[in-house]
Amino acid sequence: MNKSLKVNSRDKALLVRTPFMSALSNEALLKMLNAATISSLPARHVVFREGTPADHFYCVLGGYVRLYRLNREGREADIRVCGPGDTFAECQIFGDDTYRFNAQTAENTTFARFDTRTVRTLAEQEPDIAKAIMACLSQHLLTTMDCVANDRLHTAQQRVAEYLLKNCPVSGGPASLRLPFQKNLLAGMLGLAPEALSRAFSSLRRIGVTVRGRVVQIGDVRALRDI
Amino acid sequence: MNKSLKVNSRDKALLVRTPFMSALSNEALLKMLNAATISSLPARHVVFREGTPADHFYCVLGGYVRLYRLNREGREADIRVCGPGDTFAECQIFGDDTYRFNAQTAENTTFARFDTRTVRTLAEQEPDIAKAIMACLSQHLLTTMDCVANDRLHTAQQRVAEYLLKNCPVSGGPASLRLPFQKNLLAGMLGLAPEALSRAFSSLRRIGVTVRGRVVQIGDVRALRDI
DNA sequence: CGAAGTGTTGACTATCGTCAAGATCCGTGG
DNA sequence: CCACGGATCTTGACGATAGTCAACACTTCG
Numbered sequence: 001m002n003k004s005l006k007v008n009s010r011d012k013a014l015l016v017r018t019p020f021m022s023a024l025s026n027e028a029l030l031k032m033l034n035a036a037t038i039s040s041l042p043a044r045h046v047v048f049r050e051g052t053p054a055d056h057f058y059c060v061l062g063g064y065v066r067l068y069r070l071n072r073e074g075r076e077a078d079i080r081v082c083g084p085g086d087t088f089a090e091c092q093i094f095g096d097d098t099y100r101f102n103a104q105t106a107e108n109t110t111f112a113r114f115d116t117r118t119v120r121t122l123a124e125q126e127p128d129i130a131k132a133i134m135a136c137l138s139q140h141l142l143t144t145m146d147c148v149a150n151d152r153l154h155t156a157q158q159r160v161a162e163y164l165l166k167n168c169p170v171s172g173g174p175a176s177l178r179l180p181f182q183k184n185l186l187a188g189m190l191g192l193a194p195e196a197l198s199r200a201f202s203s204l205r206r207i208g209v210t211v212r213g214r215v216v217q218i219g220d221v222r223a224l225r226d227i
Numbered sequence: 228m229n230k231s232l233k234v235n236s237r238d239k240a241l242l243v244r245t246p247f248m249s250a251l252s253n254e255a256l257l258k259m260l261n262a263a264t265i266s267s268l269p270a271r272h273v274v275f276r277e278g279t280p281a282d283h284f285y286c287v288l289g290g291y292v293r294l295y296r297l298n299r300e301g302r303e304a305d306i307r308v309c310g311p312g313d314t315f316a317e318c319q320i321f322g323d324d325t326y327r328f329n330a331q332t333a334e335n336t337t338f339a340r341f342d343t344r345t346v347r348t349l350a351e352q353e354p355d356i357a358k359a360i361m362a363c364l365s366q367h368l369l370t371t372m373d374c375v376a377n378d379r380l381h382t383a384q385q386r387v388a389e390y391l392l393k394n395c396p397v398s399g400g401p402a403s404l405r406l407p408f409q410k411n412l413l414a415g416m417l418g419l420a421p422e423a424l425s426r427a428f429s430s431l432r433r434i435g436v437t438v439r440g441r442v443v444q445i446g447d448v449r450a451l452r453d454i
Numbered sequence: 455c456g457a458a459g460t461g462t463t464g465a466c467t468a469t470c471g472t473c474a475a476g477a478t479c480c481g482t483g484g
Numbered sequence: 485c486c487a488c489g490g491a492t493c494t495t496g497a498c499g500a501t502a503g504t505c506a507a508c509a510c511t512t513c514g
Contacts, residue, residue, distance in 0.1 A: 069376040077379035079372050091372075094358060095365030101372065123361070130357040131321060134350070137364035138322030144371040145306050145318075145328065149296040151378050152304035152418050155469070183493065191379050193471055198494050213479075383502065410461065423502055425462050440461095440511080 011038045014061045015112050018085045020136050021059075028128040035119060036112040047103035047111075054092035054099045056113045060084055063109025064181050066188065069101045078188035080144070081106070083180065090136055092116055093123070106185050151191050159190045160200040161227040164209070164216060172221050179214040238265045241288045242339050247314045247363050248286075255355040262346060263339040274330035274338075281319035281326045283340050287311055290336025291408050293415065296328045305415035307371070308333070310407065317363055319343055320350070333412050378418050386417045387427040388454040391436070391443060399449050406441040 012033065015021055021032060038061070041047065047058070047065060058065070060082050067080045067088060079101055082088045088103065093116050123130040150159060163186070168175050179186060187197035201211050207227070208219020218224060239260065242248055248259060265288070268274065274285065274292060285292070287309050294307045294315060306328055309315045315330065320343050350357040377386060390413070395402050406413060414424035428438050434454070435446025445451060 067372075069380065071380040075380065077376050079375050091365040091368040093365065094361040095369055100369055101376070124354050124358070127351050127354070127357070130354065130361065131351070134321040134357065134360055134364065137361065137368055138318040138320065141318040141364055141368045141371060142322055142327055144368060144375060145294075147375050148306050148371060148378065148418075149304050149328070151375065153296065153298040153302065191375075194493070195472080195495085196470055199470090202494080382500090420503055421461070422463085422504080426502085429462080 008038070011061055011110065011112070014084070015059065018059055018087070019139075020085075020087050020090075020132055023128070023132055023135070025126075025128045028122075028126045028132075031122050031126065032114070032119070032129065035114050035122065037114075038110065038112055040108065040110045041105045043105055043107045043109075045105045047105060048089075048099050050099055050102050052099055054089065054095075054097055055116055057087065057089040057092055057116055057119070058082075058103075059087045059112040059114070061110040061112060063111075064106040064185065065109055065111070066104050066106050066185065067101050068104070068188070076188075078185075078191070080147075081181075081185060081189045087136055090133060090140070093120055093133060106181060147191075156190070156192050156196050156200040157203050158227050159192070160197065160204065161224050163190060164218060165221070165224055168218065168221055170221060175218045175221050177216050177218075179216065235265070238288055238337065238339070241311070242286065245286055245312050245314070246366075247312075247317075247359055250355070250359055250362070252353075252355045255349075255353040255359075258349050258353065259341070259346075259356065262341050262349065264341075265337065265339055267335065267337045268332045270332055270334045270336075272332045274332060275316075275326050277326055277329050279326055281316065281322075281324055282343055284314065284316040284319055284343055284346070285309075285330075286314045286339040286341070288337040288339060290338075291333040291412065292336055292338070293331050293333050293412065294328050295331070295415070303415075305412075305418070307374075308408075308412060308416045314363055317360060317367070320347055320360060333408060374418075383417070383419050383423050383427040384430055385454050386419070387424065387431065388451050390417060391445060392448065392451055395445065395448055397448060400447060402445045402448050404443050404445075406443065410441075 015033070015036065016029060021029060024032065036059075048054075048056075050069060062084055065082045065086075065088060066078055067082065068076045068078045070076055080088070089099065092099065119129070119133075123133055150162070154162065164177070167177055169177065183197055184194055187194045190197065192200070201209065204224075204227075207223045209224070210217045210219075242260070242263065243256060248256060251259060263286075275281075275283075277296060289311055292309045292313075292315060293305055294309065295303045295305045297303055307315070316326065319326065346356070346360075350360055377389070381389065391404070394404055396404065410424055411421055414421045417424065419427070428436065431451075431454075434450045436451070437444045437446075
């Protein structure tokens with residue numbers, strides 16, 4: 001069920017803590033909050049489809065959204081996975097007028113929705129908002145370039161190791177972390193088939209990585225870094 | 228030899244026609260031109276290195292620049308190839324303060340160089356400039372996302388076919404085009420080893436694509452589209 | 455004409471995708 | 485609380501794709 005309502009206090013608290021919104025002045029923040037609508041969608045629900053008019057962009061408050069594209073045979077490839085605090089489709093504010101990829105919830109997800117036209121106008125009035133958009137776009141561009149370089153330079157094993165390191169609380173010795181979502185989604189995020197992720201994990205066993213459900217135990221973080 | 232001078236009339240003409248600059252108001256345009264420096268570098272010359280302070284961003288006027296990253300063993304992977312009219316490292320204006328990749332000229336190249344601090348200030352004063360930066364960042368983000376999806380969905384053959392179609396003057400029947408740079412560079416752009424590009428070209432022969440030096444003849448553009 | 459640089463081809467190998475079967479996890483309902 | 489059933493994950497076998505190395509052909513330019 002898609003319940004759509006004005007920003008309530010809990011959602012608002014999440015929204016203003018977002019990297020995108022946290023640097024705004026009070027005035028700019030108010031204007032943006034006014035333009036926001038909160039929605040929730042159940043798992044595996046389409047948010048928008050490639051080729052449809054791009055009239056909104058989004059900010060995830062809870063849950064995960066998968067951005068992906070299809071080839072002619074219908075195979076899907078993930079482009080990005082957005083979690084709490086991430087914005088997506090902001091490239092449509094001053095970009096193309098149709099979505100260039102599909103967006104689907106990976107699990108039950110709450111997000112803020114902004115009308116692109118409204119925000120375009122606000123960005124022209126409030127330098128703060130323009131600045132926030134530029135910072136956000138820059139950040140995304142950098143991480144997406146990272147992604148291209150990663151895909152082209154590293155093997156499945158290395159990409160998994162890198163993901164673990166990036167999400168690891170400590171920088172040396174033993175560590176433990178809990179995957180925030182299903183392995184399916186992680187596989188797509190890393191540009192792998194689920195089977196390849198599974199194999200990568202089991203090949204990491206020989207350097208002391210054990211996986212039980214969503215919990216990953218790392219024997220020595222430094223050993224991981226040498227992969 | 229790195230000759231660095233104020234904008235001359237021919238370079239200026241190129242610069243103001245750039246997608247990035249062409250939408251600016253007269254006043255904004257003047258301020259930007261004032262902040263620009265023109266430089267030329269010979270082929271295979273490093274423009275900047277990953278990890279160094281990101282104090283400038285660039286706009287290519289003539290020639291080609293390769294953005295790439297290295298893995299630990301020193302293997303290079305191209306992230307983007309920038310030609311005339313393209314800007315690069317604009318993600319550093321409101322982003323990180325160190326370059327996250329290397330930039331190298333592929334051939335003798337002329338470009339405009341802008342100080343990021345100066346432009347950051349200008350963007351806060353002139354909404355036009357902020358708008359141009361946002362449009363530019365959005366465009367790049369979209370093409371980079373395209374690149375990720377492409378790498379993950381398509382084979383070498385398909386990527387080459389797609390490149391040819393994108394740079395093809397006509398939409399059906401026979402066509403001919405001239406590659407604007409060495410095959411080496413094209414290979415990197417498509418995320419391939421040079422040998423793989425060569426093989427992809429020769430596998431396209433059976434559907435009527437012939438290559439002689441930089442000239443590519445396409446028997447039937449429609450047949451290419453079916454790959 | 456020669457030499458360096460660029461592109462092509464062949465042989466081999468590593469990596470990863472696909473398909474299929476089996477194991478495990480997890481939520482639901484009895 | 486347990487049992488069931490569907491979803492998710494793992495493992496194995498196989499094949500396709502593309503990377504690497506090496507030798508050779510072809511360009512290009514001094």
